[in-house]
Amino acid sequence: MNDAPSKPTSIKLKVLQFLATAIVCLTILGVSVATIVVINQTEPKAQQIEATRKSAAIVETVTVEKGTYAPTLVVLGTVQAAQEITLSPRVNGQVVSMSPKFVPGGMVKTGDFLLQIDPADFENTISMRESELQQAVALLDIERGRQSLAKKELALLEGTIDEANRALVLREPQYESIQAEVNAAKAAIERARLDLKRTSIAAPFDAQILERSVNVGSQVSPSEDLARLVGVDEYWIMASVPVRSLKWIQFPEHDGRSSLVTLRDPDTWPSGVERYASVARMIGSLDQQTRLARVLIVVADPLAMKSDVPPLILDTLIETHIEGRPIENVVRLKREFVHNRDTVWVMKDDKLEIRETSVVFRDAKYAYIDEGLESGDEVVTTTLATVATGIGLKKMDASPEPQSEESQE
Structure with a gap:
């Protein structure tokens, strides 16, 4: 009976505890919400700034001019x-002497003595032919005497000899036969003297000895080669040129003027050394292997005997810089400044402008432009990372402008 009144009291206590816990939780929640609201209302607000940076690519330019360029x-x-010739003897014999100049690399002038073939046999032949001539002349004199007697006999028989037998009586056929022997003997002497002269071999023109194939004591004949000689007055250079480039070369047979040629051999000659030549003519056929046209270039004094320049060496490859016909009213621009599809970067009003151009011709260094550029245009020569029409540009030599920022809230 004593336990009955204690049960309601326990329930009240639990209710009170629950209410107290709920009040505490609500108080904490309310304080947290109030704190968040206060923080949100009292924190500083960020201000948005829109900044625009004024900058331009720094470039180098070149001002172009229209003109006439070759x-x-x-x-x-x-x-x-x-x-060039291969020297051969015209008579048989043994070589008995040679000139000190008659060696590979030797230089000789026209008429210089080269070698001597033994003349003894030819001198004997001349003596024999002279004896034969003397004998023929003697026979001719005898025949003249016989003709004189025949004329006297004919005078006694005048009127009894017909005209057909008159020549026989006067021994005219015998006289003509002996006269022919005299003429043949004279011709034999001239031939023997000519053979004797040919035993001494001289240079046919100013030349350099490239090869020699005989020595003193060699037995030679007209079928054998003595030496190989090349003329030193001029050399030829056979240059291979693309067919499409022929129209830019001046040939003398067309208008009397020929393109000048500059020769360079950087592998052999000192730095900066050049030689000069001229275009002579075009060879009328293409090279069968390269399908290129061939142009003949003439070089005077190739061995530099009259000037202080390097000599040319036969069969070597050499750079030939052929000056072409002048092209009028064009801009000459270095090839590296012409970009894809023949476009050129132009600086106009401090902005990039991409120009399409018409290239008339390209050589090893320049492009020749007849449309797309005018005198005074400034071509950008600096490589740009970003290429687009309208981007800002600034010359490298221009005074730098301070960068600025414009802000808006």
């Missing part, structure tokens, strides 16, 4: 002899 064709050429 392109240069750079091709390889082969050095050849303009005059």
Whole structure:
């Protein structure tokens, strides 16, 4: 009976505890919400700033001018002899002497003595032919005496000899036969003297000895080679040129003027050394292997005997820079400044402008432009990372402008 009143009291306590816990939780929640609201209302607000940076790519430019320019064709050429012979004797015999100049690399002038073939046999032949001539002349004198007697006899028989037998009586056939023997003897002497003269062999023109195939004591005949000689007055250079480039070369047979040629051999000659030549003519056929046209270039004094320049060496490859016909009213621009599809970067009003151009001709260094550029245009020569029409540009030599920022809230 004593436990009955204690049960309601326990329930009240639990209710009170629950209410107290709920009040505490609500109080904490309310304080947290109030704190968040206060923080949100009292924190500083960020201000949005829109900034625009004024900058431009720094570039170098070149100002172009329209004018008349001559392109240069750079091709390889082969050095050849303009005059070359293989020297052979015209008589048989033994070589008895030679000139000290008659050696490979030796230089000789026209008429210089080269070698001597033994003349003894030819001198004996002349003596024999002279004896034969003397004998024929003696027979001719005898025949003249016989003719004189025949004329006297004919005078006694005048009127009894017909005209057909008159020549026989006067021994005219015998006289003509002996006269022919005299003439043949004289011709034999001239031939013997000519053979004797041919035993001494001289240079046929100013030449350099490239090869020699005999020595003193060699037995030679007209079928054998004595030496190989090349003329030193001029050399030829055979240059291979693309067919499409022929129209830019001046040939003398067309208008009397020929393109000048500059020769360079950087592998052999000192730095900066050049030689000069001229275009002579076009060879009327293509090279069968390269399908290129061949142009003949003439070089005077190739061995530099009259000047202080390097000599040319036969059969070598050499750079030939052929000056082409002048091209009028064009801009000449270095090839590296012409970009894809023949476009050129132009700086106009401090902005990039991409120009399409018409290239008339390209040589090894320049492009020749007849449309798309005008005198005074500034072509950008600096490589740009970003290429687009309208981007800002600034010359490298211009004074730098301070960068600025414009802000808006």
